[in-house]
Amino acid sequence: MIDITTRKVEVSIDGSTVLVDPSSTVLEAALEHGVFIPHLCHDPDLKPTGVCRLCMVEVDGRLLTACNTPVVAGALIRTDTDAVKETRLGAVELLLVNHHRGTVDCAEGETCELAKIARLLEVDETRLKRLRRSDQTLDVDTSNPFFHFDPNICVLCGICVRTCDEIVGVGAIDFVKRGIYTTIGSAPDAQWIDSDCVSCGECVVRCPTGSLAPTHHEVPEREVISTCTYCGCGCGIHLGVRDDRIVSVRGVRENPANEGRLCVKGRFGFEFVNSPDRLTTPLIRRQGKLEEATWDEALDLVAERFSANRGEAFASIASAKLTNEENYLIQKFTRAVMGTNNVDHCARLCHSPSVAGLVQSFGSGAMTSSTKDIGDARCILAVGTNTTAAHPIVALQVMRSLRQGGKLIVINPREIELAHYADLFIQNRPGSDVALLMGMMRVIVDEGLHDLEFIEARCEDYEVFRESLAQYDEALVEEKTGVPFAQIARAARMYAENSPASILYAMGITQHTHGTDNVLATSNLALLTGNVGRASSGVNPLRGQSNVQGACDMGGLPNVYPGYQRVDDPKVQAKFERAWGVELHSTPGLTHLEILGGVTAGPIKAIYLVGENPALSEADASHAREALEKVDFLVVQDIFLTESTEHADVVLPAASFAEKDGTFTNTERRVQRVRKAIEPVGDSREDGWITSAIAKRMGVEGFDHESAEEVMNEIASLTPQYGGITHDRIEDIGLQWPCPDPSHPGTRYLHAERFPRPNGRGRFFPLQYRPPAEEPDAEFPLVLTTERSLYHYHTATMTRRVPGLEKLRSEELVEIHPRDAEALSIASGDRVRVTSRRGEVTARALVTEVSPPGTVSMTFHFHEAPTNVLTNAAYDPVAKIPETKVCAVRVEPAS
Amino acid sequence: MASTDTDLAPILDTFERRPETLISLLQAVQGRLGYLPPEVLGTVARHARVPRSRVYGVASFYSQFRFNPVGRHRVAVCRGTACHVRGARLILEELERSLGIKEGQTTEDMEYSLETVACIGCCGLSPCISVGDEVSAKLTAKKVRKLFKNAQRSAHK
Numbered sequence A: 001m002i003d004i005t006t007r008k009v010e011v012s013i014d015g016s017t018v019l020v021d022p023s024s025t026v027l028e029a030a031l032e033h034g035v036f037i038p039h040l041c042h043d044p045d046l047k048p049t050g051v052c053r054l055c056m057v058e059v060d061g062r063l064l065t066a067c068n069t070p071v072v073a074g075a076l077i078r079t080d081t082d083a084v085k086e087t088r089l090g091a092v093e094l095l096l097v098n099h100h101r102g103t104v105d106c107a108e109g110e111t112c113e114l115a116k117i118a119r120l121l122e123v124d125e126t127r128l129k130r131l132r133r134s135d136q137t138l139d140v141d142t143s144n145p146f147f148h149f150d151p152n153i154c155v156l157c158g159i160c161v162r163t164c165d166e167i168v169g170v171g172a173i174d175f176v177k178r179g180i181y182t183t184i185g186s187a188p189d190a191q192w193i194d195s196d197c198v199s200c201g202e203c204v205v206r207c208p209t210g211s212l213a214p215t216h217h218e219v220p221e222r223e224v225i226s227t228c229t230y231c232g233c234g235c236g237i238h239l240g241v242r243d244d245r246i247v248s249v250r251g252v253r254e255n256p257a258n259e260g261r262l263c264v265k266g267r268f269g270f271e272f273v274n275s276p277d278r279l280t281t282p283l284i285r286r287q288g289k290l291e292e293a294t295w296d297e298a299l300d301l302v303a304e305r306f307s308a309n310r311g312e313a314f315a316s317i318a319s320a321k322l323t324n325e326e327n328y329l330i331q332k333f334t335r336a337v338m339g340t341n342n343v344d345h346c347a348r349l350c351h352s353p354s355v356a357g358l359v360q361s362f363g364s365g366a367m368t369s370s371t372k373d374i375g376d377a378r379c380i381l382a383v384g385t386n387t388t389a390a391h392p393i394v395a396l397q398v399m400r401s402l403r404q405g406g407k408l409i410v411i412n413p414r415e416i417e418l419a420h421y422a423d424l425f426i427q428n429r430p431g432s433d434v435a436l437l438m439g440m441m442r443v444i445v446d447e448g449l450h451d452l453e454f455i456e457a458r459c460e461d462y463e464v465f466r467e468s469l470a471q472y473d474e475a476l477v478e479e480k481t482g483v484p485f486a487q488i489a490r491a492a493r494m495y496a497e498n499s500p501a502s503i504l505y506a507m508g509i510t511q512h513t514h515g516t517d518n519v520l521a522t523s524n525l526a527l528l529t530g531n532v533g534r535a536s537s538g539v540n541p542l543r544g545q546s547n548v549q550g551a552c553d554m555g556g557l558p559n560v561y562p563g564y565q566r567v568d569d570p571k572v573q574a575k576f577e578r579a580w581g582v583e584l585h586s587t588p589g590l591t592h593l594e595i596l597g598g599v600t601a602g603p604i605k606a607i608y609l610v611g612e613n614p615a616l617s618e619a620d621a622s623h624a625r626e627a628l629e630k631v632d633f634l635v636v637q638d639i640f641l642t643e644s645t646e647h648a649d650v651v652l653p654a655a656s657f658a659e660k661d662g663t664f665t666n667t668e669r670r671v672q673r674v675r676k677a678i679e680p681v682g683d684s685r686e687d688g689w690i691t692s693a694i695a696k697r698m699g700v701e702g703f704d705h706e707s708a709e710e711v712m713n714e715i716a717s718l719t720p721q722y723g724g725i726t727h728d729r730i731e732d733i734g735l736q737w738p739c740p741d742p743s744h745p746g747t748r749y750l751h752a753e754r755f756p757r758p759n760g761r762g763r764f765f766p767l768q769y770r771p772p773a774e775e776p777d778a779e780f781p782l783v784l785t786t787e788r789s790l791y792h793y794h795t796a797t798m799t800r801r802v803p804g805l806e807k808l809r810s811e812e813l814v815e816i817h818p819r820d821a822e823a824l825s826i827a828s829g830d831r832v833r834v835t836s837r838r839g840e841v842t843a844r845a846l847v848t849e850v851s852p853p854g855t856v857s858m859t860f861h862f863h864e865a866p867t868n869v870l871t872n873a874a875y876d877p878v879a880k881i882p883e884t885k886v887c888a889v890r891v892e893p894a895s
Numbered sequence B: 001m002a003s004t005d006t007d008l009a010p011i012l013d014t015f016e017r018r019p020e021t022l023i024s025l026l027q028a029v030q031g032r033l034g035y036l037p038p039e040v041l042g043t044v045a046r047h048a049r050v051p052r053s054r055v056y057g058v059a060s061f062y063s064q065f066r067f068n069p070v071g072r073h074r075v076a077v078c079r080g081t082a083c084h085v086r087g088a089r090l091i092l093e094e095l096e097r098s099l100g101i102k103e104g105q106t107t108e109d110m111e112y113s114l115e116t117v118a119c120i121g122c123c124g125l126s127p128c129i130s131v132g133d134e135v136s137a138k139l140t141a142k143k144v145r146k147l148f149k150n151a152q153r154s155a156h157k
């Protein structure tokens, strides 16, 4: 009865014999073979609990719940006996009497699974009326801006509780109270909003009765599959459209990056697309004021002024929010038309050390693992990443690994959410990561926990590295990190002894004057323990914006063409000269900070700024604003007016991600489709169209692609990693680069056989500890570090136009430890003034132990309190990233 | 909140930081404070390494835990079968009105707290309630009003 080739077993369902997977339940087996068994508390993503009793069947004559009964070879399953029907009817009646809404003829019948089942089982409505307690009118909980909970129709199937626990890992809600008062809740008299809920809506989409339901619900006329425009997780979404508006969003189950799951921004954060604030027409500054203009006027002016500023006077700032195709066009325009390599983008401010560092050690500057494989790691080392806030869908994989018994080490100066789940939480001093990681490696080597075989076979420069470990003795490491050495030793053992181990990091590692060293420390650690080149291991820089990986891949960087091919390599230069039919330049261009700096103290006269808002996002923002103000000619291309457009000479209205075709590359290197769901609003245009239109007005060729697909074909022909990528191939599921040719299946994890370096080996780096550029002193006694809120994105130009997100977090908060707060006589809610050597900002204080003593923290989402006025622009010598994670400040009550 | 936290530290420290200790932990905390104030649920949750909601879920499942301080007089309404059929519900409703509190709450002056119990064992005298050790029998709404006419009508927060 077991089929040898398929390993399936034979069972009989209602008299017909079928082959089923031995690991399936009776319910799954029946559904697979088209036999419907009513079920309510079952969800394919959750462990079965068997509480609703609806799925009763007879197995070998015994009544059992199908959802939690495994199939056994030879079982006789009946779903249609009288006994089955009777128990089912009893079960459904029991549920319905607690479901205080219409039932069989209920208007909500389409969204309510229970109503469907009631109709199917021919429940007698009049009998129900007698059974039902008539007095149930509990208040509907409308405290969450995106969904409500109606306890009157909740049947306590528990799907929401299990979802929040098993999938999201938050456990915001549970069954509370007892007997007939049992309900879903979190604390005495608490509303939903008072719980630990992160508003992801995962429970809402799974609720089978509509007890949990979205507040705004419009049925879309059609749906378009696309990729979320927010973070680098790159979740697949179905955009629901009605009357040329985005009205709904659903996760794409088939998408391997998110498997249908979304965070609060992705699920509820798309009102900005149809915001009345969208820019709908070009603007030209006349007599100091931005005035409406036609596209012809705007493009003529831009083309004329750009033509007058070719060469080193010109610079472009590309955007991690644009598609690959558009970024490709911007860098091509800059290099081929404007004759300069002065093109950079915001990756300079977030992950340039990852690109610079990992290229040196591994040969490739991207996340080595796939998102999903992280969930199978035996150990996760999360250093400098507040994953639940900044990469919520990656965080779900961390939770999955924990559920499977994986170990979690969290290293962070702040007691972030993940710290509560960690087996080991190390709260180190901001900026001390090199000392900490090298200290760990010293323990690993001293205790012989390293993987010598791997080091021999696949690495180089191990000896010099090992010698550099000598200085990291207990005294130095404790002094620099402020962490007891015993804890560091425990972390070292935990990481080295639980393989595969995966390192996750984000800006806590990169945004330092020694950001590249930090990155090299992580790659040293992975090489030392053989944790590269296997699934669920590796070094994984979690990339911030939806297409920051792609913007780098496309050569939106001053030193490389697409595919990280160096501009100073004559062979590469010749290749691009041939392809583009122009002469190109071998000198690397200016970086982000240098471009803005180049306005006051250098050659820069004209800037083409696309989809970015340096007036808020740049370290030492006041200087950035000065530069934007001073530059002769500033073109800003965006979907909204921003703090940066205030300085623009011309503003070009761009289409949002929902209004165009193309691709984004997410943090796991997966190139995925972005699709046009609605027409560009007003007279806005796709960014790619705009760049090409400027180029064409300047009378050049090579910008007359008919579609994004055509641009991708050009990219593939010039970019080895993208060689096999076409829009056709990624129609349904994206491909992970490297994907060198049309038959290549893409790459799930990097460096399996060899590292893409000349000799194929991974390289160790000896490292020196260097302190942050600015340390606290008598005048500025506290450290300011920067962070992100789950509810906002970047300078919040999009998220603050979503009223629900604005409600969940509406202002900047200076997080400060109770000890420091007390010393300064500051209470939560007080307005405080934060001052650094560069400027001052006022905001309200939040007194919390999340911030360690001596350190305060702020986001940079709120223009009313522009945090980057305070931050330090001192930068890493290699990657030229400013040190936004550490500066010295003074905090005082603002009266 | 910080002060409650420090008060509890010696108690918490006697328990291992595991979910399994949750119920004994709650008993110890209630033993110390007399009830479970809302902010303590979070402290307990962290110590036992469980979500906050789980603490409340567990605590509100067992009748031994209370979320309000107890008044000087505990008013217990019998909800046994005999009392139930003779209108215990009306008695409870009247008590809630007279005392100005809901079941499970305590009056602001800390005089009375109101709860329900399964059966007092005086079924012949139903419907009945107990106030402290004393049983009041064969109650009507009117009798309840008289009994508590001087009670303060607002809940402790």
Ligand code: SF4
Pocket: A160, A163, A164, A168, A170, A171, A172, A173, A196, A197, A198, A199, A200, A201, A202, A203, A204
């Ligand atoms: S919305 Fe998400 S976090 Fe909130 S209760 Fe539901 S599953 Fe949990």
Ligand code: SF4
Pocket: A228, A229, A230, A231, A232, A233, A234, A235, A258, A261, A262, A263, A264, A265, A266, A267, A391, A392, A393, A394
């Ligand atoms: S995790 Fe990132 S990509 Fe996914 S839905 Fe949220 S913001 Fe969008």
Ligand code: FES
Pocket: A038, A039, A040, A041, A042, A049, A050, A051, A052, A053, A054, A055, A065, A066, A067, A068
């Ligand atoms: S679906 Fe099986 S018991 Fe609910």
Ligand code: FES
Pocket: A099, A101, A102, A103, A104, A106, A107, A108, A109, A112, A113, A114, A115, A153, A209, A210
């Ligand atoms: S029966 Fe109407 S909502 Fe369920």
